[in-house]
Amino acid sequence: MRLGIGIGWRPEIAAEVEALTGIDWVEAVAENLCSDHLPDSLVRLRERGVTVVPHGVSLGLGGADRPDPERLAGLAARAELLGTPLVTEHIAFVRAGGPLTASPRLEAGHLLPVPRTWDALDVLCENVRIAQDALPVPLALENIAALISWPDEELTEGQFLAELVERTGVRLLIDVANLHTNHVNRGEDPAKALDELPVEAIAYVHVAGGVEKDGVWHDTHAHPVAAPVLDVLAELRSRVDPPGVLLERDDAFPPGAELAAELETIRGTLRSAARAGTVARAAVPPSAPAAAAPAAPVAPLTSAAPVARTGVAASAGAVVPVAGARTGAPRGALSRPALPVRAPRPGARDRTAVAQTALLSALVAGTPAPEGFDHRRLRVQSRALAAKRADVVAKVAPELPEILGDGYRPAFLSYARSRPMNGGYRRDAMEFVERILVSGGLPDPVAQRRLTHWWEDRSGPRPPGRTTRLVRAARAVLAGK
Secondary structure, three states, X not given: OOOEEXXXXXXXXXXXXXXXXXXXXXXXXXXXXXXXXXXXXXXXXHHOOOEEEEEOOOOOOOOOOOOOHHHHHHHHHHHHHHOOOOEXXXXXXXXXXXXXXXXXXXXXXXXXXXOOOHHHHHHHHHHHHHHHHHOOOOEEEEOOOOOOOOOOOOOOHHHHHHHHHHHHOOEEEEEHHHHHHHHHHHOOOHHHHHHHOOHHHEEEEEEOOOEEEOXXXXXXXXXXXXXXXXXXXXXXHOOOOOOXXXXXXXXXXXXXXXXXXXXXXXXXXXXXXXXXXXXXXXOOOOOOOOOOXXXXXXXXXXXXXXXXXXXXXXXXXXXXXXXXXXXXXXXXXXXXXXXXXXXOOOOHHHHHHHHHHHHHHHHHOOOOOOOOOOHHHHHHHHHHXXXXXXXXXXXXXXXXXXXXXXHHHHHHHHHHXXXXXXXXXXXXXXXXXHHHHHOOOOOOHHHXXXXXXXXXXXXXXXXXXXXXXXXXXXXXXXXXX
């Protein structure tokens, strides 16, 4: 199945997305959708025949724990509701700690890179197969952007992805902006990664904007797509014709006309790269060996069969059938043969858990940096995680920046330095306010009263009644606020 050209659907630009012409499909963050009904905008898009793909951000399939059954069930429900041909997630870990390390659970609030080691690959592959068995449609996984590198990695990005595909048959969602980010931040050559990964397994491609500051590329999804990212897209297109290409934008949303212009730039990049590839192939004399193999055919999305490749190496561990592998697909599922999967090597989950917990604790709890990491980059990543927490809490609890004014951000960043997130962002907002109230409150009595009411309204068993709201309004008037 070909998806075509698409754009990330976000509530803030729902009207602009609906008005765009030439859009074949959209992608929506799965966690932002209810499992039993859709926003009106997505309903209208689906009625027009626009495909909607749910894009998960919270499974943490690269984490040491096995996937949460409730999160998997939620993603499966959204796939069924949307009638989508596939679902997507990330090759990342988003939480650590807990029973495997006998330590408090920590949440990153962000996608963090897994170490490219055989241990981490073993764990990821088993987690992917668990997810595949729980989902009604094929799964595709995205390579992520990273500010930091793990020490003593055993595989390159392309080798890691190739081995993952061979072992699990999973599809790939290749983000060319993330390849560029890793080029700037970690010195990794995007062309080499594209040469090594199985491009025939690509389900679709992400394109997004970012910005470079002090030698670090920040994958913001809040800036226009830069020329180097389009260059990586052209490199990919010279190797394969991807079934779909999608523009991502998550913040600082521009007018619809600017989104349309970016989409046209993407289309133009794909056309130019395709023409250049055709000319290059035509220039090779028939008797001469080709400098590179022609682009591999794209396997249809209606099959999740593995891509035949030779693995870059064989990890230790016996080949065993996947525990709980389906013998019959659920209603609406696409068939997938049961693949043998190497069981994780003894202790792989425990070793992965210890390593990831140590890193995340250093990033969000101020513990010493694990050996081998770049301390400067860890500080940059730590500040970025705290800043993202502040931004997201401001969105889920917009009353807090209003009440605290210019003091919101420094107060939240101070709180985040000593208080790791161990729940969702709404819980984070509650704990932030609790800290302010317990530590003495605010000097402004009006702001103090508003903040107290905000906390009381959300910590009680039910929202305040009409009488309570009227009394508060009267007191505010009498107080002159």
